[in-house]
Amino acid sequence: MAQTTDRAAEPFPVARIVLAALAVLASAYAAFLLYAMAEPMYGAMALALSVLTALVYFWRGASAWRFVFPGLAGILLFVLFPVVYTIWIGFTNYSSFNLLSYDRAVQVLMSNRTVNKDSELGFVVAREGDRYRLWFKDAGLVSSPLALDGSETAATLEPGAPPAEVLEARDAIKFRNALQALELTRPDGSVIRNSGLRTFAEVILEYERIDADTLRRVSDGEVLTADHSTGFFVTSAGEQVPPGWRVMIGWDNFTRVFTTPGISEPMVSIFVWTMVFATLSVLGTFALGLLLAVILQWPHLRGKAVYRILLILPYAVPSFISILVFRGLFNQNFGEINLILESLFGLRPEWFTDAGLARTMILIVNLWLGYPYMMLLAMGFLQGVPEDHKKAAALEGAGPLRVFFTITLPQILPPFLPLLIASFAFNFNNIVLVLLMTRGGPDIPGTAIPAGATDIMGSFTYRVAFMDTGTQFGLAGAITFLIFLVVGAIAYVNFVAMRRAANRSLAR
Amino acid sequence: MIVESPRRLRLQKIAAHGFLIIFLALILFPFAMVLSISFREGNFTIGELIPSDPTLEHWYLAFGLDYTRADGTVVSPPYPVLLWMWNSVKIGLGAALGVLVLSTVSAYAFSRIRFRGKAPLLDSLLILQMFPTTLTLVALFAIFDSLGSVSPVIGIDSHMSLVLVYMSGIMLHIWTLKGYFDNVDSALDKAAAIDGASPWQTFRFIFLPLAVPMMAVIFVLVFIGAVNEYATASVLIRSESQMTLAVGSRLYLNEFKYLWGDFAAAAILSGLPITVVFLIAQKYLVSGLSDGAVKG
Numbered sequence: 001m002a003q004t005t006d007r008a009a010e011p012f013p014v015a016r017i018v019l020a021a022l023a024v025l026a027s028a029y030a031a032f033l034l035y036a037m038a039e040p041m042y043g044a045m046a047l048a049l050s051v052l053t054a055l056v057y058f059w060r061g062a063s064a065w066r067f068v069f070p071g072l073a074g075i076l077l078f079v080l081f082p083v084v085y086t087i088w089i090g091f092t093n094y095s096s097f098n099l100l101s102y103d104r105a106v107q108v109l110m111s112n113r114t115v116n117k118d119s120e121l122g123f124v125v126a127r128e129g130d131r132y133r134l135w136f137k138d139a140g141l142v143s144s145p146l147a148l149d150g151s152e153t154a155a156t157l158e159p160g161a162p163p164a165e166v167l168e169a170r171d172a173i174k175f176r177n178a179l180q181a182l183e184l185t186r187p188d189g190s191v192i193r194n195s196g197l198r199t200f201a202e203v204i205l206e207y208e209r210i211d212a213d214t215l216r217r218v219s220d221g222e223v224l225t226a227d228h229s230t231g232f233f234v235t236s237a238g239e240q241v242p243p244g245w246r247v248m249i250g251w252d253n254f255t256r257v258f259t260t261p262g263i264s265e266p267m268v269s270i271f272v273w274t275m276v277f278a279t280l281s282v283l284g285t286f287a288l289g290l291l292l293a294v295i296l297q298w299p300h301l302r303g304k305a306v307y308r309i310l311l312i313l314p315y316a317v318p319s320f321i322s323i324l325v326f327r328g329l330f331n332q333n334f335g336e337i338n339l340i341l342e343s344l345f346g347l348r349p350e351w352f353t354d355a356g357l358a359r360t361m362i363l364i365v366n367l368w369l370g371y372p373y374m375m376l377l378a379m380g381f382l383q384g385v386p387e388d389h390k391k392a393a394a395l396e397g398a399g400p401l402r403v404f405f406t407i408t409l410p411q412i413l414p415p416f417l418p419l420l421i422a423s424f425a426f427n428f429n430n431i432v433l434v435l436l437m438t439r440g441g442p443d444i445p446g447t448a449i450p451a452g453a454t455d456i457m458g459s460f461t462y463r464v465a466f467m468d469t470g471t472q473f474g475l476a477g478a479i480t481f482l483i484f485l486v487v488g489a490i491a492y493v494n495f496v497a498m499r500r501a502a503n504r505s506l507a508r
Numbered sequence: 509m510i511v512e513s514p515r516r517l518r519l520q521k522i523a524a525h526g527f528l529i530i531f532l533a534l535i536l537f538p539f540a541m542v543l544s545i546s547f548r549e550g551n552f553t554i555g556e557l558i559p560s561d562p563t564l565e566h567w568y569l570a571f572g573l574d575y576t577r578a579d580g581t582v583v584s585p586p587y588p589v590l591l592w593m594w595n596s597v598k599i600g601l602g603a604a605l606g607v608l609v610l611s612t613v614s615a616y617a618f619s620r621i622r623f624r625g626k627a628p629l630l631d632s633l634l635i636l637q638m639f640p641t642t643l644t645l646v647a648l649f650a651i652f653d654s655l656g657s658v659s660p661v662i663g664i665d666s667h668m669s670l671v672l673v674y675m676s677g678i679m680l681h682i683w684t685l686k687g688y689f690d691n692v693d694s695a696l697d698k699a700a701a702i703d704g705a706s707p708w709q710t711f712r713f714i715f716l717p718l719a720v721p722m723m724a725v726i727f728v729l730v731f732i733g734a735v736n737e738y739a740t741a742s743v744l745i746r747s748e749s750q751m752t753l754a755v756g757s758r759l760y761l762n763e764f765k766y767l768w769g770d771f772a773a774a775a776i777l778s779g780l781p782i783t784v785v786f787l788i789a790q791k792y793l794v795s796g797l798s799d800g801a802v803k804g
Contacts, residue, residue: 033658042654067617067707071610071678072629078676079636082644082651089646292531295524300517303525309787310532313539316786318736320754321779325538327761328545328768336541368535376790422638429640432738436758458642465646466743473646480643491638495631 016066020057024050038103045081049073087484090477091248098231098244098474105245109215109233112206115195119202125172126163132175134184135163136200141186148178156185173197253478262448267460267479269444273359274456278427281366282420288367289374294404296375297382315372323436326365353442355453362454366433370423377419381412418501421494425487431458439467449475457483546772566773586767589774591749592756596735596778599667599752603674604730608723611678615685616711620697630686637679642739648673649743665746673744674734681726688722689715725792732782753778 031046056062056069065072092098100108126133131145134155142160146152179194186192195201207215213226215233224233224241231247232240257263292311296304314322329337330351341347351361385408393403434440440452440459449472451460461483465476547562568575569585576582617623618630641648649664656663663669692715700710738754745751748759757778760771 030658034654037654037657039654039657042651064617064621064623067621067711068614068623068629071614071682074610074672074676075633075636075679078648078673079639079641079644079679082641082647083636083639085647085650086644089650094650292528295528298524300521301524307528307532310536312787312790313783314535316783316790317539317779318732318754318782320736320738320757321775322538324757324761324771325542325775328771329538329541331768334768336545368538425638426640429642431642435742436738461643462645462739466649473650476646480646483643484639487639487643488635491635494638495635498634 016057020053023057024054027053038101038107045077049077083484086477087481088477089473090253090479090481091250092246092474092477093231093244093249093252094246094473094477095475096471097242098246100243100245102226102228102231102245105233105243106209106215108243109207109241110205110209113193113203114206114219116202116204119192120195120199121192121201122198123200124169124198125167125175127165127167128163132167133163134179134200135160135166137162139186143184146178146182148175150178150181152178153181154183154185158187169198249474253475254481256475257478257482260448262446266444266447266451270451270455270457270460273453274428277359277363277366277456278424278430280363281370281427281430282424284363284367285370285374285423286378286416286420288371289376290378292371292375293378293382294408296379311375312372314368315376319369320432320436322369323365323433326361326368327437330361352438355442355444358438358442358454362433362437365437366427366430369433370427374423377416378412381415382408384415385411414504415501418494418498421490421497425490425494428456428487428490429458429483431456431462434459435462439463457486542772542775545769546776548769551767551769566769567777569770570773570777586765586770587756587759587774588749589753589756589778592751592753593778595667595750596752596754599670599674600731600734602667602671603734604727606671606675607678607681607730608727610675611681611685611726612716612719612723613711614678615682615689616715618682618686619689619692620710620715621707633679634683637683641673641677645739645743648740652744664744665750666744667750669744670734670741670752673740674730674737677733681730684726685719685722688719692718721792725789728785728789732786735782 027046027050031043031050034040034043034046052073053069056065121136121139123134123136125148126135126142128145132148133145134143134157136142136157139157140159141157142163143155143157146155176197182194184192184200190202192200193203195203204218206219207217207224210216210223213228215224216222217224222235224235227234228247229249230240231244232242234240257267295301296307296311301307329335332338332348332350332352335351338348338351341349349357351357389407389411390403393407394400398406434454434456438452438454440450440455440463442454443450443452450463450467452463455463457479461476461479464472464479544559546566547564548559549561549563549565565575565577565583569583570589572585572588572590574582574584618626652662652664652666652669655669656666660666661668662672696714697710700714705713735752736754737752738758741752741755742758745755748756757771757775759765760767760774
């Protein structure tokens with residue numbers, strides 16, 4: 001009996017087993033590679049993925065999870081993990097100076113080589129049939145025949161006679177990559193490597209490793225010690241030797257944010273502007289969308305379908321295109337908006353250099369972008385308001401405005417609320433608008449890190465991390481953590497509002 | 509409202525149409541300008557709404573063709589717009605397909621399969637959905653920078669990485685589909701179970717066919733969302749040949765190389781298909797948007 005139900009529950013066990021086995025093997029192999037690449041954290045995650053996949057798809061007790069596992073794994077890896085990882089980065093010194101892991105930083109230092117200039121030997125490439133030899137005239141040495149296709153890593157040199165056919169320098173250049181991979185052993189056993197377009201030379205490693213945390217610089221015998229609190233090797237004089245590596249630095253980034261006036265002051269102003277921007281955007285688009293929806297619902301209005309299509313056009317056009325179009329139209333010098341304003345009123349507003357005007361411009365563009373969504377939603381909700389309620393109020397002598405504010409609005413506001421909160425959250429992080437329109441500018445004067453008048457929290461973080469000099473990922477992570485606190489609060493409020501809306505619709 | 513004088517009604521009608529027409533003139537002004545600019549000569553010149561001396565130069569360049577001006581000089585396209593479009597389409601299709609597969613299967617499980625921790629899991633997903641990817645760009649950059657050392661296919665500058673990120677934004681769609689599946693009469697799957705169907709068969713032969721209209725909505729939404737996405741793509745894609753339209757278009761209006769006319773033609777060319785798709789599908793898209801957010 002158990003056998004038959006088992007078979008019924010599993011029409012294509014082969015497909016499941018093959019697919020799952022492939023996934024398990026692939027992630028296990030990735031785990032192996034990641035460990036080998038000195039990325040133990042990702043290695044562990046890949047291993048966990050492999051084990052979990054095996055568990056979910058081969059163990060019958062977990063069969064209920066088979067349907068949700070792929071989606072859940074994706075969310076965990078690329079949504080939840082980045083959130084946690086961002087917070088973690090906030091506690092590190094991760095930046096362009098401290099980019100690598102410790103092992104990788106040591107690897108980079110250990111592969112640094114210096115050329116011994118005194119040992120440089122000029123060479124030419126000589127053709128011999130379909131193979132080549134390197135001819136060192138001054139030393140009278142010639143290499144064994146080579147294909148120079150990049151596959152060779154070593155060759156020997158012997159005393160020999162000058163070759164017959166020597167390639168021109170510009171023809172020899174195409175072998176550059178192949179030459180750089182070569183190690184040539186001279187008859188005395190010493191090794192020379194490619195050191196320039198026309199030279200080979202003795203190349204020595206710059207550092208040798210003494211023990212896990214100390215290196216010796218070969219040229220002057222200086223001993224470098226790894227400082228795991230700053231993420232740099234330091235000389236005895238205290239000089240830091242790049243590249244550095246990532247280390248935990250505790251609350252340093254947060255201390256920096258809160259105690260450096262050049263950071264904390266612009267951040268307060270950015271935070272205030274972010275709230276103002278999000279609030280005004282939601283209220284503005286809601287009011288305008290609702291107004292248009294009410295007009296479009298008016299039974300006596302003709303041509304509704306045409307109006308509707310034209311009115312939602314701003315929503316249908318990809319936003320990155322419309323934002324860039326506005327960027328061009330608002331251009332101070334040759335934008336069409338200033339052109340019209342100048343011919344009509346003699347005005348030439350400085351949309352991109354005046355803080356107040358730049359903020360106004362951002363709000364105008366966001367209103368243009370956002371009202372159709374609100375209008376479409378409002379049209380849907382307005383249909384749900386019973387006509388007889390409005391008629392009854394009108395019979396009692398209420399004017400159209402009074403009817404709207406006492407009957408219609410209170411009925412559509414509760415279901416609208418979660419969407420308004422979601423819209424607030426969206427605009428709170430609407431960095432695409434800011435990045436494409438103004439890149440945060442105009443810059444607030446006198447700040448320690450670039451911060452602009454139209455920057456919102458998200459775009460400010462983006463600039464700290466990716467745009468301005470010294471990609472400061474650690475600092476960006478710390479600021480993002482602060483944003484998370486706000487977003488978390490909004491998310492919770494929205495969650496409660498959605499629950500209420502859901503309960504209400506169930507009770508109905 | 510109940511009894512209105514015909515004269516007052518006529519005035520109201522004129523007022524309503526007047527307001528809508530003036531409003532539309534303001535709203536549609538940018539579109540008219542862009543269309544006009546795309547046919548104007550040069551990238552700076554200021555001209556009339558209907559160009560007196562229309563030229564197809566910008567359109568030639570947008571389509572990736574060289575343009576020979578009247579004086580014999582040849583202009584080459586500044587950027588590979590069609591390649592960027594193709595990149596965007598590839599990424600959009602990949603993300604949309606991935607989201608469909610993951611969200612239908614997950615939504616079915618959340619709607620019909622009993623397992624422990626389902627309710628708290630759903631609630632957590634709902635809250636997690638509020639944390640946008642744009643806030644975790646630093647981490648995403650670090651992750652793909654490291655993964656790239658295993659294989660460039662999942663590293664920086666790879667379309668696969670972008671698809672993976674976009675594919676993970678499935679919470680809202682799971683929620684929408686779950687609401688849809690919840691409304692399916694449970695007699696249907698009970699009947700299927702009596703006939704000996706497995707959960708997979710019930711999903712494959714009963715729920716999946718029912719969800720096709722909803723899936724179409726989600727497909728279009730995800731596709732448009734992926735094509736329009738700027739922030740993540742701008743961080744993960746670096747080389748010009750790998751760029752999506754959203755990232756590449758920014759290059760046109762650089763402070764040092766301002767190609768207003770070329771941009772206008774490229775913008776219309778690339779924006780038109782998505783706009784048309786959206787307008788055709790808008791009725792369904794909007795209900796998909798609001799249902800997903802409200803249904804509990």
